[in-house]
Amino acid sequence: MLKVSKLNVQIDGKDVLRDLSFKVNAGEVHAIMGPNGSGKSTLSKMIAGYPGYTVNSGDIEYEINGTYKSLLKMEPDERAKDGVFLAFQYPVEVPGVSNFAFLRMAFNSICRHQGAPELSEEKFRKLVEEKTKLVEMAPDFLERGVNAGFSGGEKKRNEILQMAVLQPRLAILDETDSGLDIDALRVVANGVNKLRSPDRAMVLITHYQRLLNFIVPDYVHVLANGRIVRSGGRELALELEKNGYNAYL
């Protein structure tokens, strides 16, 4: 579903990703682990279409209806409408815009693009209220401004709620575990696990092994200095926890 090939990215003239390649199939969960500054967040933002990065060479391709097309030529909203989703490491606050209105606008925009019927306010509310249970949030937070004044944990839960409502095909979760206490982590991981499906691919980007105790990946990649230096199964994460990243620096 996702094919990153020989991707070279510069930020402010500095190489951040070098010849990065990996492939994710539908139904798979991949974990990308690496020390601070290894390029993990850059990779996630590249996939979602963050402006301001220079791609020197390589490509990010996304399979839709059986054919691969380059994501790099698409605007962020076009990527989202075709089923790409990024759960942000630092979800952005949008005061004055209610969570509900925002979710509904996003949902209907995606439906329109995919030729699915848009939902009335009433029907959409039902859907969202159902989904809030998944991340154990009180429905009243739907009326608050998007992430405005939310605690760190609430923001992360809100990301997972958005994912549950928008039902992406490819979800990138950027440091979803950071800043969560153990209970919140369990809630968030539980939400993510319920969204695992044979049609959906997920990429977990994380610094710590801890998250992978809750969301068990099919593959683990080690990212260091902008390239994937090792790939393996679940056991690689445990090894990293034991020995640290030093061997790869």
Added chain:
Amino acid sequence: MTDRENKTSNVEMIQPTDYKYGFVTDIDTDTAPIGLDEKVIRFISAKKNEPEWMLNYRLKAYRHWLNMKEPTWANVHYPKIDFQKIRYYSAPKAAGAKKNFEDLDPELIRTFERLGIPLLEQKRISGVAIDAVFDSVSVGTTQKETLAKYGVIFCSISEAIQEHPELVKKYFGSVVPYADNFYAALNAAVFTDGSFCYIPKGVHCPLDLSTYFRINAKDTGQFERTLLIADEGSYVNYLEGCTAPMRDENQLHAAVVELVALERAEINYSTVQNWYTGDQNGVGGVYNFVTKRGKCVGKKSKISWTQVESGSAITWKYPSVILQGEESVGEFYSVALTHDYMQADTGTKMIHIGKNSRSTILSKGISTGNSVNSYRGLVKFMPSADGARNYSQCDSMLVGSSSRACTFPSIESKNPTAMVEHEASTSRIGEDQLFYLESRGIGKEQAVSLLVNGFCRDVFKHLPLEFSVEAVKLIEMKLENSIG
């Protein structure tokens, strides 16, 4: 391979789209010669067949104005205005007689239709009565018969001077005296038309009243004068809209609006100002130098100003309330949007005189492009204003990196029991906010308008419904990314 570097300035690229009201109406006009002297004032007064007292008032104002200096304290910059190069009177021929709309030049009717103001049809639309002002004269007022049933007077100020001299004499200049400031004095000398409205005791005005101002003629200043009186226990919603053609020369608009609220009366005055702003290089546009002030004369009276300022090359405007009555209430809700090379210096004054008077100020400034957007406010508590309260909130939003926002709040208190709260914030529409919304499938234009509407929501909710829809559309249109 796509070079995404060109995306760095997403936000900078958001430019206003073309001004759709920029057309010129080709119509025969009756004009005064360019320039200003006593002869021109007598000419205007004679054109309007004014009584002696009005002419004398104009002349007194003019002589006072001659000794005044143009104010320079506002945070706006423009070449010195040559007041001898402006035309002070321009009227479409045969508009002055004012009989029926059917007798009007069809070109005028078409002009207002293009502006979305159907004068003929309007007679059949309930809900709003409109006074349409074209350059220096009112070309007609709709719904007069309906209003007359309730004793509501709604007509042009010229007509009011003829038909209701007692009311005009009593209140004209009572809120904004001609000596108040440079532009108020100029207006008092040369004002040409505007709206007059009187709501009798205890009447809840059955229709929203509306004035639509259109500047058309070249080199012509528009000096309109509006006087609105709400008698005891009455209620009225008043709406004001403005547009002008696109011209390379700057046009001067120096209006005076006076509101009078007697005991327990309530006036809600809403403006959507969309004068031509000048082009993308800052050439042309309207200078909007306006004095708007209301006086809560009576106990428990209330005046509320809501404005959406989205036009003009330069705006210099401070709708204010003098809170004279005990427990009177003054409100100011404002959204000011500037783009390209626009300059706005706007805000309010709340002068507390009456005991337990209350005021609320909510100002939202949005600056894009190379524009400068300033909030200037004064909250003053006189010694008599026991227990008076004010709450002020001024928020600025910057779009792009070349725009500026300034805040000049001022508080003067001569009464120790008065209370004031002030909050202010400045934020930047960031790449990050835009990206966040876009990454959820919301297109860039929709994302920008979502952000801006979220920012303005608390002001828009004070506008009457149709006006609020129009304001949202106007702001969206102005912010639309023409590049897509």
